[in-house]
Amino acid sequence: MDMAEKEKGNDNVIFVGKKGIMSYVLAVVTQFNNGEKDVVIKARGRAISRAVDVAEIVRQRFVTDTVAKDIKIGTEEIQGEEGPVKVSAIEITLSKK
């Protein structure tokens, strides 16, 4: 196993994008079932609303002994078609109580 795979294996970060919302919910639930105490849900731009949905669905329906321990917002620069573009970002840390 090379370094990249190792890091990926240890990762408790779920990046929310354009897939169906339940696939991210499942990914987060799986992390908790694997023994993680904290799972970080990240998103940018319009996916921010979906990240909040994911956190709320996990917390209310699947892993009910978790809490949104820390929520950060910020701005990231991504490469757009016409140069760098600033987008808002969110980072929600769901943690076992």
Add this chain to the structure above:
Amino acid sequence: MDMAEKEKGNDNVIFVGKKGIMSYVLAVVTQFNNGEKDVVIKARGRAISRAVDVAEIVRQRFVTDTVAKDIKIGTEEIQGEEGPVKVSAIEITLSKK
């Protein structure tokens, strides 16, 4: 002035909806210019991403001595066409440093 107006007058809450983003930015900036130390930016559903945009634009471009002191997420029940619907919600408190 009746009670409702009084409450409205004291309100440091900006509810982000479907208007142009800069109108919410302006509303928040105005609150700070009127001497508020904290302004609460609220949104539900898809407007959550826009609320983060509003907070980030205010903080980076207009009232740069502010910080997102507190961010809460939750679920609210609204009246849909076919009965009550659950939607995610966010509450960002921007505060003077």
